[in-house]
Amino acid sequence: MNSNDSMNSDDSSGATNGMADKLHFSSIDHLQFHLKWGYEWKMPPEWRLERVNRYPFFWLVTEGTMDVIYDDRAYRLEPGSLLCAEAYLPLQAQSTSERPIGFLSIGYEADVLGTPLASWLQLPVHHALADSASLLPVWRRLIRRFDYQLSLEQGSAEVLEQLEVLSLQYAWLHQLLRRLPMQPATASSLNDPRVDKACRHIEAHLHEELSTASIAASVHLSPNYLRTLFQRDLRLSPIDYVRHRRLRRAQELLLSGSAPISDIGEQAGYTDPAEFSRLFRKHFRLSPKQYRQKWKSSDLGC
Numbered sequence: 514m515n516s517n518d519s520m521n522s523d524d525s526s527g528a529t530n531g532m533a534d535k536l537h538f539s540s541i542d543h544l545q546f547h548l549k550w551g552y553e554w555k556m557p558p559e560w561r562l563e564r565v566n567r568y569p570f571f572w573l574v575t576e577g578t579m580d581v582i583y584d585d586r587a588y589r590l591e592p593g594s595l596l597c598a599e600a601y602l603p604l605q606a607q608s609t610s611e612r613p614i615g616f617l618s619i620g621y622e623a624d625v626l627g628t629p630l631a632s633w634l635q636l637p638v639h640h641a642l643a644d645s646a647s648l649l650p651v652w653r654r655l656i657r658r659f660d661y662q663l664s665l666e667q668g669s670a671e672v673l674e675q676l677e678v679l680s681l682q683y684a685w686l687h688q689l690l691r692r693l694p695m696q697p698a699t700a701s702s703l704n705d706p707r708v709d710k711a712c713r714h715i716e717a718h719l720h721e722e723l724s725t726a727s728i729a730a731s732v733h734l735s736p737n738y739l740r741t742l743f744q745r746d747l748r749l750s751p752i753d754y755v756r757h758r759r760l761r762r763a764q765e766l767l768l769s770g771s772a773p774i775s776d777i778g779e780q781a782g783y784t785d786p787a788e789f790s791r792l793f794r795k796h797f798r799l800s801p802k803q804y805r806q807k808w809k810s811s812d813l814g815c
Contacts, residue, residue: 544630548682549620551656556614561607565808567768569631570620571689572596573645573652577614581606583638590616593645595693597636599629601764603808617652619685628747634695642692651688655681707732708746711739715755719762719782725751759783760796767805774801 549568558577574594581588582605583598589609590596598604608614623630630636642648655678662678665671714731715723728751729739743751763781766772775786778801783789793801 544623544625546621546623546630546682546686548655548659548678549622550618551620551652551659552618553653553656554614554616554618556608558608558611558613560614561605563603563605565601565603565768566598566620567600567765568620568622569597569599569629570618572598573617573642573648575615575617575645575649577608577610577612579606579608579610579614581639586638588639590639591641593642595640595642595645595689597631597638597640597693599631601761601768601808617649617656619652619655621682634690634693636693636695640693644692648688648692651681651685655685705742705746707734707739708742711743711751712754715751715758719755719758720780721782723752723755723782728755755782756792760793763789763793763801764797764804767801768809774805777801 553575560579572590572595574590574592574596576592578592579590581590581596582603583596584602588594588596625633658674658678658681662671662674665674711728711732714728725736725739729736732739734742740750743749743754747754749757759782763777763783766777766780767774772780774790778784778786778789781789783792790800793799793804797804799807
């Protein structure tokens with residue numbers, strides 16, 4: 514082998530290793546996706562709904578029309594319309610058709626580095642799919658297989674069925690995202706693992722006092738550099754991320770249990786009940802007590 518051959522061989526190896534590093538550190542490695550429900554609904558013309566779901570969900574309208582108010586904004590959904598809703602946000606829907614309204618629904622739990630998947634990808638709340646019919650087969654098959662999996666007893670057959678559902682859910686997600694405009698929160702194909710570590714530190718210590726300096730110290734970075742990484746990868750400052758996670762924790766606790774409001778504030782990281790109530794009301798336009806009274810209900814998976 515001559516010197517040129519040797520150099521080309523080394524270059525090729527370096528390029529391969531570089532590609533492997535990119536794949537290994539891709540932010541999508543941190544995707545956690547769990548299917549919660551899947552249904553195909555056909556509701557009567559007078560159907561209406563008002564609720565908050567504990568999990569994010571997608572609706573795809575197959576027939577009829579409905580008006581939706583989601584997070585205080587109005588949308589008209591028609592056949593081919595996709596609604597992308599995040600968890601714990603108020604939703605009102607009402608059929609506007611003289612015939613039954615039909616739609617497919619998938620409820621899921623997914624995030625990337627603690628950021629909800631829809632937010633991380635900046636998915637539109639409402640989007641008209643030009644070729645929605647081609648998405649229906651994989652959506653319906655996923656619903657059927659997930660429903661069948663839930664009926665199985667523990668055993669090897671269930672393991673194989675779970676693997677098939679996992680395969681189908683990622684095929685469905687791939688087909689869905691191909692049809693949507695999206696822009697991942699990170700401008701780079703790489704996501705610094707120190708951001709992941711800092712987010713995990715925040716989750717573990719959410720009930721404690723947190724500052725940019727203390728979070729930066731947990732990952733051995735300067736506060737300024739940690740701010741730079743968070744802005745690049747999550748488009749939030751560390752403290753804004755803490756505020757977001759504390760409010761989300763409070764929402765979850767209010768709707769999933771019956772603990773006193775003051776205890777929920779403490780568990781979410783607010784030592785002053787009045788401050789907790791003020792911040793919660795500012796963000797959700799309801800006090801914690803009013804929020805629980807209005808929205809706490811069983812999740813029907815609509």
